Amino acid sequence: MRVLVVGSGGREHALAWKLLQSARVQEVFCIPGNGGTAKLARCRNLALAISDFEGIGRFALVNNIALTVIGPEAPLADGITDYLQQQNLMVFGPTQAGAQIESSKAWAKALMQDANIPTAKAEVFTDAAEAIAYVKVQGVPIVIKADGLAAGKGVAVAMTLEEAIDAIDTCFGGQFGTAGQRLVIEEYLTGQEASVLAVTDGLTIRPLLPAQDYKQIGDGDTGANTGGMGAYAPTPIVPPALMERIQQDILEPAIATLRQREIDYRGVLYAGLMITPSGDPKVIEFNCRFGDPETQAILPLLETPLDMVMMACIQQRLDQLPPLIWKSGAAACVVMAAGGYPGTYKKGLPLRGIEQAESRGALVFHAGTKIKQQQLVTDGGRVLGVTAVGESFKEAIAQAYSAIGCIQFEGMYYRRDIGHRIL
Ligand SMILES: Nc1ncnc2c1ncn2[C@@H]1O[C@H](COP(=O)(O)OP(=O)(O)O)[C@@H](O)[C@H]1O
Ligand SMILES: [Mg+2]
Known part of the structure; x- marks a missing residue:
């Protein structure tokens, strides 16, 4: 095919x-x-x-x-x-109806409330004065989210009242266009974040290996948020017993409630989770597609042919597909970014050493690259996702970093601590 x-x-x-x-x-x-x-x-x-x-x-x-x-x-x-x-x-x-689970945080929150899915307590606002009054009553820390798609920039975790008010003003000030005309203000959660991606045919839903990504630009989770600077799978933060609960309390009810709304959802349902200090999973958000970079760490571990999984979802026979087969061990993906990202950065810089990295067994997934006059050059902020699979996390992480050592482009930047949370 x-x-x-x-x-x-x-x-x-x-x-x-x-x-x-x-x-x-x-x-x-x-x-x-x-x-x-x-x-x-x-x-x-x-x-x-x-x-x-x-x-x-x-x-x-x-x-x-x-x-x-x-x-x-x-x-x-x-x-x-x-x-x-x-x-x-x-x-x-x-x-489009199904994708609302990602494209409107207010819609997704209402769905979670209807389905009794554990998530942060929240209210939706379309008026700045009302939003500010609510924040004053709730107190800080508190989380302010633009309703619509904002390329990962629409969420503010406000530690002070000023920050919260600033975030509300920014949203309603048109910074995020129509995405910010409505906002969700929600309870601040603490814990460890994990990504559980699942495939579904609208009736049956099956999780992939749980992953964790690194959103911030700097080592030790410091600095600005990015599209993701690295990921690893399977994360021990979601052991099998917890995955069972996520399946029962989050994934199944989400699909059942979508169905009640006459939405036939076939594809990936991605639950961004906070695993609270008491060990309970709460949904931070849903996405309607594969995560990036999580996918780069998850797919290399999948043995079942991906087209089989996808066709079973499309043809609504996922229940008949044998259990997904996974490689043992672990995978780690380290993103190499252009200097300056997530701010301004240069494009068109030649890349070297990818073949050497690959000959060391790494999988070098390209993000912001293109071929220009037969030469491979950078073409975006996140340039490469250097991924390795190993028998252990230690091995996978060491291999990914060893492969990175072969690659060069002007101003390249990557985090040195991908995987540190499990090592
Ligand atoms: N209720 C919350 N409590 C604490 N942190 C949160 C909360 N909601 C979101 N965050 C933080 O903000 C990040 C982005 O929020 P998210 O809802 O995933 O929006 P998006 O990915 O669309 O930007 C999360 O990964 C998490 O780190
Ligand atoms: Mg998110």
Whole structure:
């Protein structure tokens, strides 16, 4: 079969790479892809925008695409799945109605409350004065969230009243466009964060290995938030007994409540969790797609062919799929970023040493790279996700860092402490 992957990050490179390992997958097309997917054998990039649903649909029909996988949240929130389904295409990723679980934090919170899913107590506001009055009553710390998609920048964890008021003013001041016209103010939770990604066909839901990501730019979890600077899986923060509870108390009720709302949700449901000091899992947010970089740490451990899992979701027969098979051991992904990220950074810088890193057994997933005049150059803030699989975390982490030592580009930056939480 021929598969289409929509997106251009490390997540999409990892998806294309994993799909191509299946005996059934002959060829993968990436829209628009990156330098890594361009170099991947049996993979080709297409110069189409991810917002060009018509172009994507036409390509898929003309080229007999058997499966289309949507990477990022924006096209899902804009209804790419609905559009492609109308053309009778097989799409992995929820419809626009389902994607609301990520595209509106207020909608997701209401769903969690209806489903009795453990989550932070919260209220929704559309008026700044009312929001400020509420914060004054609740006290700090408190969390202010823009309702809509804000590229990871819409959440403020306010430790002081001034910060909370600032965050409310920023939201309603138009900083996040329509995403900030409504906001969710919620109780501050403490604990350890974990990501539980699950695949679902709308009836059955099955978790993947639990992962943990590193959101902040600096070592020791300091500095600005980023798209993610590294990840590892499976995280011991979510042992099997806790995963069982997450399945029963969070994943199953989420799918059941979506169904009650007549939403047939097929794709990834990603629960961002806080494991509180008492050991209880609470939902911080849901995402409607694979996480990046978590996917880069999870997929290398998956033995079951990914196309089989995805087709079982699309054809609503996930209950008949044998249990997912995982490699033993662990995987770690360390993101190499452009100097200055998540602020301003240079693009177009030549990259060296990727083959050497790969010859040491690392998987080098590309994010912000492209091929320019036959040369591989940087093309984004997060440039590479250097991933290694090992018998132990220690081995995986050591291998990833050893591979990083081979790679060079001007101004490159990476965290030195990925995996420190478990070592
Ligand atoms: N209720 C909360 N208590 C403590 N920290 C929170 C809470 N909600 C969010 N956060 C922090 O803010 C980060 C971003 O929030 P999240 O809801 O995941 O939004 P997004 O990923 O869309 O930016 C979380 O990963 C977490 O670190
Ligand atoms: Mg998040």
